Amino acid sequence: MRRIFSLFLALALSLSTLFTFAKAEDTAPFDLYAKAYAVIETETKALICSDNAEEKLPMASTTKIMTCLMAVESGDIGRSITITEEMLAYDEDGSTKLGLKLGDSSTIHELVVGMLLLSGNDCAQAVAIYLGGTFENFASMMNER
Numbered sequence: 191m192r193r194i195f196s197l198f199l200a201l202a203l204s205l206s207t208l209f210t211f212a213k214a215e216d217t218a219p220f221d222l223y224a225k226a227y228a229v230i231e232t233e234t235k236a237l238i239c240s241d242n243a244e245e246k247l248p249m250a251s252t253t254k255i256m257t258c259l260m261a262v263e264s265g266d267i268g269r270s271i272t273i274t275e276e277m278l279a280y281d282e283d284g285s286t287k288l289g290l291k292l293g294d295s296s297t298i299h300e301l302v303v304g305m306l307l308l309s310g311n312d313c314a315q316a317v318a319i320y321l322g323g324t325f326e327n328f329a330s331m332m333n334e335r
Contacts, residue, residue, distance in 0.1 A: 254305045256332050257314045264321055267299045277316040280325070287312040 226242035237243075261267065273294040288310035290296070296304075296316070304313035315325075322328025 251309065253332070254309065254311075254314050256335070257317050257328075258302050258305050260321055260328075260332060260335065261298050261302050261317045264298070266320075267302070268297055270295050270297050271301075271316065271320050273316055274319065276324075277319045278312060280311075280315055282311070285311045290316060 224241075226240075226245045226247055228240040228243040229238040230236065231238055273290045273292060273296065275292060278290065278292060286309040288304040288308055290310075290312040296313075298317060298320070301310075301313040301317050304310035305317070318325055318328040322331050
């Protein structure tokens with residue numbers, strides 16, 4: 191699973207290099223549908239193009255991808271965990287969930303799949319609490335990584 195996830199990340203990152211051939215101008219030289227974006231050349235860190243790059247937006251999907259990475263790197267991908275109240279404590283209306291319930295048992299692998307395929311916030315929260323003990327500790331772990 192670690193190898194598959196690493197290949198997925200490598201593919202995603204290699205696709206991002208397609209954008210490094212864009213001309214330096216204020217807007218993208220292609221159709222793009224995003225609230226905000228910034229295309230940055232990886233070696234020089236030069237800004238190639240952007241739109242609303244300074245706008246503060248939620249980090250939901252980026253955080254889930256990082257949570258998946260941390261889960262895979264933990265080496266506990268096959269470990270089964272029991273869903274606790276603390277894992278389900280944060281429940282934002284309208285957020286995408288797998289539907290985990292108190293007392294459910296899932297492997298870290300199943301929770302990673304729930305994050306990647308369904309964008310399951312409850313899966314991400316369960317992994318965060320399992321790995322970090324608290325949301326705050328897990329956020330520190332992600333920042334440190």
